[in-house]
Every structure is written in C-alpha cells, then in structure tokens.
Amino acid sequence: MADSQDLTGLFAHEMAARLRSGETTTRELTAAHLARAHATDHGLHAWLSIDDDRALAEADAADARMAAALADGAAALAALHPLHGVPVALKDLVSVKGGQCTAGSRILEGYRAPYDAHITERLRDAGAVILGKTNMDEFAMGSSCEHSAFGPxxxxxxxxxxxxxxxxxxxxxxxxxxxxxxxxxxxxGSIRQPAALCGIVGMKPTYGRVSRFGIVAFASSLDQIGPFARDVRDAAALLHAVSGRDERDSTSAPEPVADDLLHLPASDDEAASWLRGKRLGVPREYFVEGMEPGVAEAIRTAVADLERAGATIEEVSLPHTDYGLASYYIVAPAEASANLARYDGVRFGHAVTEGADYLADYLVTRGSGFGPEVKRRIMLGTYALSAGYYDAFYLKALKVRTLIKRDFDVLFDAGFDALVGPTSPDVAFRFGAKLADPVKMYLSDACTLPVNMAGLPGISIPCGLSEGLPVGLQFIGPAWSEARLMRAARAYEGVTAAAAWRRVQPHDLARLAQPGLPTPVERVAAAH
Amino acid sequence: MASLTRADVEHVAYLARLGLTEPELARLEGQLNHILDQYAKLAELDTDAIPPTAQTIELENILRDDVSRPSLPAEDVLANAPHRDGEFFVVPAILGGG
Incomplete structure (x- = not known):
C-alpha cells in the first residue's frame, strides 16, 4: 500500500526535493519502485519488461551526478533537471537501445532496438531512470489494452x-x-482516455511538440508522445524533459519549449487564481449520446467549480464533432496500413519461412504475426487507399479533417483561452464489454480523436468519481499552448484541492500485493 | 456507399499481404461493412470547395545540412535478422531458377 511513509507514495516533485536535501537517493527510490512493481504486477500486468540491472546502474550514475552537484553548490544543483534521479516507465513502443520493443505485438517479439529513441536520450540527459516498458494495445490500436498480444x-x-x-x-x-x-x-486518445479511466493526469501535446524518432509508428500525421503523472506539476516536468526540436523527425517543430512548465504554482490558491478572467468554452457536442449520467454530472460540477473560481464559461459548438469518428477511422487506418507494410519478416521480428516463395512467406508471417484489431485496421486502410476508392474515402476524410480543424480555429480565434469537457463518455468498463463490436470500442474516443485530427494539445485530469470510478476532465487549447493548459489544469487542482474524491485511492490497490491473485488473462478466461 | 463482398475482402487481404483464415475472412466481411456504414455519414457534408488537410502544423520544406553521418553498425542491424548469411539478409529466391 502506498502512503507518505513509502517512497512510492511521493510525487516526482517531492522526490526531487528529497534528493536535493540528501534525504534519499535515486538508488533508494529506484529500488523501492522496482520492488513495488515486482510485488504488485501479477494481478495488474502493467509491464511487459522491467530491467532492474539497467535501472539500478542508471540510478547510481544519477546519484553520482547529484552528489557532485551538491558538492559544487547552488548553480550546479540548479543545472540539474527537476526530474534528475526520478523513475519513469516507457510504453513498449519507445526504443531503448538493446531492449525489447514489442509495441504489444507478436510480430515484434524478440526484436531488440538497435538505437535509443529521441525521448530516451532526452530522459537520460535529464537524469531520469528508466524502470522498464509498459503494456499497450497492439501497435497502439485500441481503447482498453485488451488488444495487447501479451494479455490485457x-x-x-x-x-x-x-x-x-x-x-x-x-x-x-x-x-x-x-x-x-x-x-x-x-x-x-491513447493517453487521455486511459488517464481518465485510471484517475491520473495525461497530456497529448501539439502534433510536432515531441520528436517521434525511435517510436514505433501507427498513424504518422496523428501520433504524438506525452506524459502521465499523478499531478499536473509532475506531468508538466516530464513534458518539459522530452519536448523540443529534433532534426531526425522533420515534423518536430522548432517552437520554443516554455520554461513555465517547470514553474507551475505549488500553492493551490495561487494556482486557482489563474482562472480569474479566463474564457472557457464547453463544447455541447462533447456530451455525446450514450454518455454515462455520472460522467456528465461530474463534468458539469467541474465546470461550475471553474466558473466559481472566476472563469467565464460559455457553451460553444464544434459542429463537425460527429464526423470525427468516420474521418479518423479512414485517415488513421490508411496511414497505419502504409506504416505496417514494413513488417515483412525479412529484416527483424517474427518470420515464418515456408519456402514456397516470398509472397507466401509475407502472407503467413503477417497473417500469424498481427492480432485481430491490427488486421482490421490494415484491411480498412488498404481498402480506403485502393484504386477507385481513394477520392471517396481518403481524400474525403482529409477534407472533413479541414472542417474539424476549422471548428477549433473559429473558437480560439474568437478568444477562448481553452475548451473544457469530458475526456471519455464512460468510466472504466468491464473486460470484454466492447470487444465484440469494434465501433462501440471506437466510440470510447469520440471526445478525444477530433483533437488529434486538428493536431491540438489536450490534457485529461481527474475530476471526481462516477459510481466509485474516476472521471476525466479534458482541457483543449490552440497549437503550442501546453503551458497554458498545464496552468488551467493546475488551477482546477487548486480549486478542488479540498474535494473529498481527491482523498479516494484506487480501490484495488491493497489487493494487488496479495499472493495468489489471478492475472488479468486468467481473470478474463474465468469470466467466459 | 460501397459495401464489401467476400471476394472484395479476399482481394484487399491479398493487397495488404495478410494471409487470413476462413473464419477471419468471414468475421472481417461483417465487421468491415459495419465500419463502412459509419463512413456513409461523411457523404452528408459538401466538401467540394474544402481543401484537404494532410498535416496540421504549418511546416514546409524542412531541410537539414547535407553532411554525412555514421549509420548504424551493420552488425547491430543484422542482429535482428530472422535469417542471415554473414552480412546478408536471407530471403526466398525472387527470380526464376534460384
């Protein structure tokens, strides 16, 4: 059980303070998190690999740099990134040289990354310690983690x-x-929706904010890397560590990274005061048909809290929201079908060699290496791009994308500081609830995918509980407004600092350390 | 809006180089048509005068200095090869008589 006596119960900014005061070491922090991850992951299965030896070696190096900086004085200490010595996990599609990088797929089983991703280098430069790699829907296609080839x-x-x-x-x-x-x-929605369902903070930055070099590609005009944390200040510090131009990703933008990300107010009152005079739009279309009443209620309450703290709230319209799903499910699969053509069993990964000819090998390798959702998306994308259908599907979807982007442009041009609404139409659902109907699963992202289509930043933060499960509040801003969105999200934390739901910890946290707990795979098998 | 026949599904699978089983083909026929029904909604919008958006940030012609840089060592790259022979990836013969 995590509590304040335990190092794993701390926020990253608290860890940073203890490291600087000499109260703890990175080795202690790293060992505590490794021990907890090993002790609690049997029933959770959040990790696909944990590298204790590498993490502890990185921890010792971070401790040596910290000791040198402490000896050198204030200037040397200030030069260390706030995340120096703090542990971090990477989704298993981020390359770490020499380590596995499955993207949740059998087709990449056994593959070892021959180089570091840009963000891996950046995290190392910042002095963060990489604990291991986390589970995911295969090739990032899914909204439940049930499409991982290695179990949910x-x-x-x-x-x-x-x-x-x-x-x-x-x-x-x-x-x-x-x-x-x-x-x-x-x-x-692959950061914001799980952040909402797990009751934590997650941000998708502006497209181009973080270099995608060394990340397994899904849909290249939509993919963006971002942070998860248990509070806004920690998420902002992690975003700061990985943001910025990298010439190896020509879509990474030269926009300056705001130092403001590192200077969010620690005081709740000061944070909340940011809201005074701010203009926030609430898109009416985001209260989608079929939304859980408890989610809608939590969002309405959050909006009222923001208004009471001094923000001006206006209901607004994003009229093409309803076309987001259809256009996204043309653009994303089209790009995926092209990106996933590289998995041919020749240069790396899963390969079946039956010897008849190269074509037979491709068919069997890809047919046996990809899971059902990935096959579905490759089929959709291949069809949408095939001769005779390009204009009707792909080109049409790109034009609708323009309309979706204009919806947002109109509101930000009119002076709204941010938009605020739900992240997901429902709370965490039961295993299997949406597996049989792909469209039902796709609708989980109805309020997040238009933001990707427009290339904008969005953040999800906890805003209460519906029937005991976390609800996520989403702030959306214009391009490059990450620092503003972090201010807004931090302000909401400040406004609700005393709320009772903030004291509620995940209900099954205590159970995770129990011996003999079934794995999620066993749990799902037993239910069917 | 178009709908997919079983023959279409098989053709698309071939284009995508996916070897699918009979049950997979049958399931995909139903699922893909269900998803295509969602696409039909886009026809409601008149987009004749709307330009397409392929990328959202206004970056153009990103160039880098034309200087040579080291590539990955061949051994690091070949280490992932499912089948290799010395410095080569091994593939089935593509040309006749191989």
Missing part, C-alpha cells in the same frame, strides 16, 4: 475492468504507484 492490463480501481488504452500499462502503473511517471503515445 487491469485497472487498479477495479481489477475486473480495463485501464483504457492504448497506453493502458503506462496509465495503470502510475495509478498503482509502481512509478511516479510514464510515457505514452496518443493517436486518437
């Missing part, structure tokens, strides 16, 4: 339920205090 992850709030996806392992590991921070990717 459970939700620490209720082990019978999904953590959301695709970055389900990254979200569940942070919610279960196995790591204070993790990295995910978000193509249609």
């Amino acid at each position: 992850t459970a939700n620490p709030w209720d082990l019978e339920r999904v953590p959301g996806g695709s970055s389900g392992g990254s979200a569940a590991s942070v919610a279960a205090f196995q790591t204070p921070l993790s990295i995910g990717t978000d193509t249609g």
Whole structure:
C-alpha cells in the first residue's frame, strides 16, 4: 500500500526535493519502485519488461551526478533537471537501445532496438531512470489494452475492468504507484482516455511538440508522445524533459519549449487564481449520446467549480464533432496500413519461412504475426487507399479533417483561452464489454480523436468519481499552448484541492500485493 | 456507399499481404461493412470547395545540412535478422531458377 511513509507514495516533485536535501537517493527510490512493481504486477500486468540491472546502474550514475552537484553548490544543483534521479516507465513502443520493443505485438517479439529513441536520450540527459516498458494495445490500436498480444492490463480501481488504452500499462502503473511517471503515445486518445479511466493526469501535446524518432509508428500525421503523472506539476516536468526540436523527425517543430512548465504554482490558491478572467468554452457536442449520467454530472460540477473560481464559461459548438469518428477511422487506418507494410519478416521480428516463395512467406508471417484489431485496421486502410476508392474515402476524410480543424480555429480565434469537457463518455468498463463490436470500442474516443485530427494539445485530469470510478476532465487549447493548459489544469487542482474524491485511492490497490491473485488473462478466461 | 463482398475482402487481404483464415475472412466481411456504414455519414457534408488537410502544423520544406553521418553498425542491424548469411539478409529466391 502506498502512503507518505513509502517512497512510492511521493510525487516526482517531492522526490526531487528529497534528493536535493540528501534525504534519499535515486538508488533508494529506484529500488523501492522496482520492488513495488515486482510485488504488485501479477494481478495488474502493467509491464511487459522491467530491467532492474539497467535501472539500478542508471540510478547510481544519477546519484553520482547529484552528489557532485551538491558538492559544487547552488548553480550546479540548479543545472540539474527537476526530474534528475526520478523513475519513469516507457510504453513498449519507445526504443531503448538493446531492449525489447514489442509495441504489444507478436510480430515484434524478440526484436531488440538497435538505437535509443529521441525521448530516451532526452530522459537520460535529464537524469531520469528508466524502470522498464509498459503494456499497450497492439501497435497502439485500441481503447482498453485488451488488444495487447501479451494479455490485457487491469485497472487498479477495479481489477475486473480495463485501464483504457492504448497506453493502458503506462496509465495503470502510475495509478498503482509502481512509478511516479510514464510515457505514452496518443493517436486518437491513447493517453487521455486511459488517464481518465485510471484517475491520473495525461497530456497529448501539439502534433510536432515531441520528436517521434525511435517510436514505433501507427498513424504518422496523428501520433504524438506525452506524459502521465499523478499531478499536473509532475506531468508538466516530464513534458518539459522530452519536448523540443529534433532534426531526425522533420515534423518536430522548432517552437520554443516554455520554461513555465517547470514553474507551475505549488500553492493551490495561487494556482486557482489563474482562472480569474479566463474564457472557457464547453463544447455541447462533447456530451455525446450514450454518455454515462455520472460522467456528465461530474463534468458539469467541474465546470461550475471553474466558473466559481472566476472563469467565464460559455457553451460553444464544434459542429463537425460527429464526423470525427468516420474521418479518423479512414485517415488513421490508411496511414497505419502504409506504416505496417514494413513488417515483412525479412529484416527483424517474427518470420515464418515456408519456402514456397516470398509472397507466401509475407502472407503467413503477417497473417500469424498481427492480432485481430491490427488486421482490421490494415484491411480498412488498404481498402480506403485502393484504386477507385481513394477520392471517396481518403481524400474525403482529409477534407472533413479541414472542417474539424476549422471548428477549433473559429473558437480560439474568437478568444477562448481553452475548451473544457469530458475526456471519455464512460468510466472504466468491464473486460470484454466492447470487444465484440469494434465501433462501440471506437466510440470510447469520440471526445478525444477530433483533437488529434486538428493536431491540438489536450490534457485529461481527474475530476471526481462516477459510481466509485474516476472521471476525466479534458482541457483543449490552440497549437503550442501546453503551458497554458498545464496552468488551467493546475488551477482546477487548486480549486478542488479540498474535494473529498481527491482523498479516494484506487480501490484495488491493497489487493494487488496479495499472493495468489489471478492475472488479468486468467481473470478474463474465468469470466467466459 | 460501397459495401464489401467476400471476394472484395479476399482481394484487399491479398493487397495488404495478410494471409487470413476462413473464419477471419468471414468475421472481417461483417465487421468491415459495419465500419463502412459509419463512413456513409461523411457523404452528408459538401466538401467540394474544402481543401484537404494532410498535416496540421504549418511546416514546409524542412531541410537539414547535407553532411554525412555514421549509420548504424551493420552488425547491430543484422542482429535482428530472422535469417542471415554473414552480412546478408536471407530471403526466398525472387527470380526464376534460384
């Protein structure tokens, strides 16, 4: 059980303070998180690999640098990144040289990354310690983590339920205090939706904010990397560590990274005061048909809290929201079908060689290496791009994408500081609840995928409980407004600092350490 | 809006280089048509005068200095090869008489 006596119960910014005061070491922090991850992951399955030896070696190096900085004085200490010595988990599609990188797929089983991703280098430069790699829907395609080829992850709030996806392992590991921070990717909601379902903070930055070099690609015009944390200040520090231009990803933008990310107010009152005079729009279309009443109620309450704290609230319209799903499910699969053509069993990964000819090998290798959701998306994308259908599907979807983007442009041009609404139409659902109907699963992202289509930043933060399960509040801003969104989210934390729901810990946290707990795979098998 | 026949599903699977089983083909026929029904909604919008958006950030012609840089060592790359022969990836013969 995580509490303040335990190092795993701390926020990253608290760890940073203890490291600087000499109260603890990175080795202690790392060992505590590794021990907790090993002790609690049997029933959770948030991790696909944990590398104790590498993590402890990185921890010792971080301790040596910290000791040198402490000896050198204030200037040397100030030069260390706030995340120096803090543990972090990576979604298993981020390359770490020499380590596995499955993207949740059998087709990459056994593959070892021959180089570091840009963000891996950046985290190392910052002095963060990489604990291991987290579970995910195969190739980031899914909203429940049930499409992982290695079995699903459970939700620490209720082990019978999904953590959301695709970055389900990254979200569940942070919610279960196995790591204070993790990295995910978000193509249609894959950071924000699991953050909402696990009751933590997750941000999808502006497209181009973080270099995608060394990340397994899903849909290249939509994919973006972002942080998970248990509070906004920690998420902002992690975003700061990985953001910025990298010439190896020509879509990574030269926009300056705001130092403001590192200077969010520690005081709740000061944070809340940011809201005074701010203009927030609430998109009426985001209260979608079929939304759980408890989710809608939590969002309405959150909006009222923001208004009471001094924000001006206006109902607004994003009229093309309803076309987001259809256009996204053309654009994303089209890009995926092209990106996933590289898995041919020749240069790396799963390969079946039957010897008849190269074509037979491709068919069997890809047919046996990819799981059902990935096959579905490759089929959709291949069809949408095939001769005779390009204009009707792909080109049409790109034009609708323009309309979706204009919806947001109109509101931000009119002076709204941010939009605020639900992240997901429902709370964590039971295993299997949406597996039989792909469209039902896709609707989990109805309020997040338009943001990817428009390339904008969005953040999900906890805003209460519906029938005991976490609800996520989403703030959306114009391009490059991450620092503003962090201010807004931090302000909401400040406004609700005394709320009773903030004291509620994930219900199944205590159970995770029990011996003999079934794995999520066993749990699902027993239920059917 | 178009709908997919079983023959279409098999053709698309071939284009996508996916070897699918009979049950997979049968399941996909139903699921893909269900998803295509959702696409039909896009026809409601008149987009004749709307330009397409392929990427959202206004970056153009990103160039880097034309300088040579070291590539990955061949051994690191070949280490992942399912089948190799010395410095080569092994593939089935593509040309006749191989």
